[in-house]
Amino acid sequence: xxxxxxxxxxxxxxxxxxxxxxxxxxxxxxxxxxxxxxxxxxxxxxxxxxxxxxxxxxxxxxxxxxxxxxxxxxxxxxxxxxxxxxxxxxxxxxxxxxxxxxxxxxxxxxxxxxxxxxxxxxxxxxxxxxxxxxxxxxxxxxxxxxxxxxxxxxxxxxxxxxxxxxxxxxxxxxxxxxxxxxxxxxxxxxxxxxxxxxxxxxxxxxxxxxxxxxxxxxxxxxxxxxxxxxxxxxxxxxxxxxxxxxxxxxxxxxxxxxxxxxxxxxxxxxxxxxxxxxxxxxxxxxxxxxxxxxxxxxxxxxxxxxxxxxxxxxxxxxxxxxxxxxxxxxxxxxxxxxxxxxxxxxxxxxxxxxxxxxxxxxxxxxxxxxxxxxxxxx
Amino acid sequence: xxxxxxxxxxxxxxxxxxxxxxxxxxxxxxxxxxxxxxxxxxxxxxxxxxxxxxxxxxxxxxxxxxxxxxxxxxxxxxxxxxxxxxxxxxxxxxxxxxxxxxxxxxxxxxxxxxxxxxxxxxxxxxxxxxxxxxxxxxxxxxxxxxxxxxxxxxxxxxxxxxxxxxxxxxxxxxxxxxxxxxxxxxxxxxxxxxxxxxxxxxxxxxxxxxxxxxxxxxxxxxxxxxxxxx
Numbered sequence: 055x056x057x058x059x060x061x062x063x064x065x066x067x068x069x070x071x072x073x074x075x076x077x078x079x080x081x082x083x084x085x086x087x088x089x090x091x092x093x094x095x096x097x098x099x100x101x102x103x104x105x106x107x108x109x110x111x112x113x114x115x116x117x118x119x120x121x122x123x124x125x126x127x128x129x130x131x132x133x134x135x136x137x138x139x140x141x142x143x144x145x146x147x148x149x150x151x152x153x154x155x156x157x158x159x160x161x162x163x164x165x166x167x168x169x170x171x172x173x174x175x176x177x178x179x180x181x182x183x184x185x186x187x188x189x190x191x192x193x194x195x196x197x198x199x200x201x202x203x204x205x206x207x208x209x210x211x212x213x214x215x216x217x218x219x220x221x222x223x224x225x226x227x228x229x230x231x232x233x234x235x236x237x238x239x240x241x242x243x244x245x246x247x248x249x250x251x252x253x254x255x256x257x258x259x260x261x262x263x264x265x266x267x268x269x270x271x272x273x274x275x276x277x278x279x280x281x282x283x284x285x286x287x288x289x290x291x292x293x294x295x296x297x298x299x300x301x302x303x304x305x306x307x308x309x310x311x312x313x314x315x316x317x318x319x320x321x322x323x324x325x326x327x328x329x330x331x332x333x334x335x336x337x338x339x340x341x342x343x344x345x346x347x348x349x350x351x352x353x354x355x356x357x358x359x360x361x362x363x364x365x366x367x368x369x370x371x372x373x374x375x376x377x378x379x380x381x382x383x384x385x386x387x388x389x390x391x392x393x394x395x396x397x398x399x400x401x402x403x404x405x406x407x408x409x410x411x412x413x414x415x416x417x418x419x420x421x422x423x424x425x426x427x428x429x430x431x432x
Numbered sequence: 433x434x435x436x437x438x439x440x441x442x443x444x445x446x447x448x449x450x451x452x453x454x455x456x457x458x459x460x461x462x463x464x465x466x467x468x469x470x471x472x473x474x475x476x477x478x479x480x481x482x483x484x485x486x487x488x489x490x491x492x493x494x495x496x497x498x499x500x501x502x503x504x505x506x507x508x509x510x511x512x513x514x515x516x517x518x519x520x521x522x523x524x525x526x527x528x529x530x531x532x533x534x535x536x537x538x539x540x541x542x543x544x545x546x547x548x549x550x551x552x553x554x555x556x557x558x559x560x561x562x563x564x565x566x567x568x569x570x571x572x573x574x575x576x577x578x579x580x581x582x583x584x585x586x587x588x589x590x591x592x593x594x595x596x597x598x599x600x601x602x603x604x605x606x607x608x609x610x611x612x613x614x615x616x617x618x619x620x621x622x623x624x625x626x627x628x629x630x631x632x633x634x635x636x637x638x639x640x641x642x643x644x645x646x647x648x649x650x651x652x653x654x655x656x657x658x659x660x661x662x
Binding site: 060344 | 481485487508512513515516518520526530531539544545572588592
């Protein structure tokens with residue numbers, strides 16, 4: 055590393071310029087990582103918060119929450135199957151929420167859950183769903199963004215169902231839409247019943263209350279999922295795979311991963327090009343060192359060490375600046391989330407890509423003939 | 433004997449383009465002796481230096497440095513031999529641009545796989561002082577004159593206490609006065625350190641400082657002479 059350090063100090067301008075490019079790439083990589091995590095959180099934070107191991111959808115080649123419809127006998131069948139710790143219906147319908155004065159609030163996903171069941175969220179403020187039948191627990195996002203308070207009434211567009219805010223839970227979304235929780239019976243009434251509820255003096259038929267969207271499951275590790283799926287016409291996904299059933303999730307993650315992948319490849323190419331040009335410029339000196347008795351191993355160690363120093367310093371600076379900026383994004387409520395492991399992963403990947411890129415110069419170094427130190431080419 | 437070259441032939445190129453750069457060349461240089469090799473451009477002087485320094489394998493013949501024959505060595509063994517037994521003095525531009533004068537010498541310690549200790553630094557400073565460059569120890573090559581760079585090159589070549597010094601056109605970039613000073617310094621150093629030295633030059637006026645000289649033309653030794661001043 056003797057020559058490496060001296061070169062870094064001697065050719066400060068060139069290395070500074072290169073460091074700035076790498077730092078910029080690291081900066082963008084970290085911001086992208088934060089954006090990816092933020093988008094994931096913004097898309098599926100509601101699902102992430104669910105205390106489930108699996109979700110069973112109505113059988114479909116491409117199951118999703120909107121199209122799935124399960125019957126009572128299905129969730130009761132699951133509930134009684136071997137290895138099932140708990141099974142509960144979960145209703146999922148998207149509505150536009152309005153104030154009683156008919157002012158639009160926001161699109162919301164209404165989740166119907168069994169009051170007191172394992173799907174009911176912890177509330178930050180207010181009470182649980184065991185209270186009034188028309189109670190609703192809203193995502194903190196809805197409360198913060200639109201100033202909805204405990205006791206306020208939310209009206210669901212189209213069906214005109216009125217819900218009273220009884221609790222506020224953490225920021226939970228699905229498909230970038232805030233989730234609101236209501237008792238499953240209210241959800242079934244809103245989803246399958248007539249707009250505005252049953253006509254005066256009438257009750258809704260019982261069959262209305264035998265349907266939900268999916269079955270939320272808590273399974274023992276050795277549960278024979280396939281057999282139960284066949285028996286009840288469901289297709290069951292583990293929690294991680296069930297994220298992909300959320301609209302747009304898979305495409306968003308793929309897009310961000312693709313951008314990150316391109317950036318890693320671009321970094322490797324840029325760094326490879328830099329070290330190739332740098333090696334070509336140093337051909338005479340490398341030949342000289344070889345003529346003096348420097349081995350290929352020494353020169354390669356030196357070059358790779360130089361690349362490593364450059365990458366660590368530049369990536370460190372770029373990442374630090376991105377984290378500093380990212381913290382302000384997080385606080386401003388943008389879909390941005392800094393996750394230590396992801397930042398470390400993207401930084402590590404960038405350093406490895408840089409080292410792979412710099413290895414392009416390895417072949418050049420090994421091929422330099424020390425006779426050029428004598429000023430001859432043959 | 434520091435260097436023994438016996439019946440060396442070096443052919444370069446293939447087919448019609450093949451030339452005989454060295455044609456049955458034989459000579460020897462003892463410890464503390466400075467041999468000047470003269471000849472016109474393209475005579476084979478540099479090829480001779482390359483073969484003696486293990487930078488080229490001769491087509492036939494033997495080269496022995498400090499009792500070690502080079503023919504049987506592979507590239508990595510030759511690299512090690514260059515580091516341990518051969519000191520090169522190149523034309524003036526051949527210093528590492530990012531290293532100070534002192535670091536040029538300490539580089540040799542790093543190439544040997546060691547971190548320089550105080551004894552190495554003292555040795556390097558003593559060598560710089562012996563070529564009157566102690567006061568320039570912390571200067572970079574572009575802060576030195578041509579003559580000063582050549583002095584640093586000589587000190588660097590002696591850093592590993594080699595048994596053979598190979599000197600390539602040491603005066604080509606210098607004026608007559610500085611050229612004579614450098615060759616005199618080389619002579620002084622190779623006597624002082626008892627190193628066998630081969631100096632390739634095209635400058636006849638430098639012969640006085642050498643103990644012996646040989647003329648090479650078209651890859652063949654034409655004449656061997658002992659310097660009048662020695």
